[in-house]
Amino acid sequence: MIVHIVAGGPKDLLPDLTTYKSQENIKWIAVDRGAIYLQEQGITPNEAIGDFDSMSQEEFARLKISGLTIEQFKAEKDETDMELAINLAYRLNPESIRIFGATGGRLDHLMANISLLYKALEWGRDIPITIIDKQNIAFMKKPGSYTLEQLPQMKYISFIPISKEVEGLTLKGFKYPLENRHIFFGSTLCISNELILNHGTYSFSSGILLVIRSRDK
Template identity: 55%
Template structure:
């Protein structure tokens, strides 16, 4: 199963959803993201949020189009996106794509990225792959092991960012800047802006957690 979540981030950071509409996926809307999905001809399977970012008329339109709406107070211990993510994870999807989670407020961006580092989410990998996607970036998180990365012409840059104090034994093959058994610490920029030079590259590491980010200019 594939689940796509559209949060309520700035619309100008959201990629063209038509690219993803062709997938056999269940769509989930978060706050204003629900209305945006309806505007794009996508009826979400479920909606989550306090809906403080939509007008009364827009909320009424959402309620007229949908049945499964989870309405929460604005004062709560979790963000709307985290509530939706928890629900999505409980469905055990093979892939989970999150849109509308970047841009705007920096605190929300950092919190959204850090949610992917929760132990309960990491423990589901590799059963569930989770990606945060915007117009220029695709971000995912990897545990130690051997991983493959296929070429992607629109997002030529590949960065590997430590999400733990240290990531050990990084080896990169098929990249413009290869590495062999290097240890990098949090804060290092050694693995920023690499590029694939083959159809399929391989990266591996033995300890730590690594964020993998593919970016375009």
């Protein structure tokens, strides 16, 4: 099972969610206004969660009478709506989690959502989490060796150190290869690389990397 979480970020950054609708064994979790986005694309979420403060009273009333399972929280809470949704997704024990509607708009929301990827790694979870919008795919990795397939629609690949340093970074099959390099938090050395083969590999021995696959508009 794969869990899709749809949050209430700017609608123009959402990909066409119906392309994911046909996949088997998908559970949809709506975060706040994400429930409206899903319904607009003809998708009924399995559950909606959050404080729903981004909806008008009329919108929330229509949501309640739709028969959707809703888990409502007070606005004054220790977790963000997205964190509550990720916790709910973990309880379903999925193979992976994809997050939509988590980028654009308020920068503090974006940074909080990126930080949740880091927190998931720190929790020791083995369930991969990916943030997806029209222009980007983002995920974090612990040390190891990984393969990336070429995605023509996402030409650019960036490797951003999230920890104080990332040691032993090696890139093979890329336009700008690296061999056993140490990069530090704040480094822009590995921004906007590209694959030159059908696939490439990246590996590192310590630290945490944020990997972003992107395209221009």
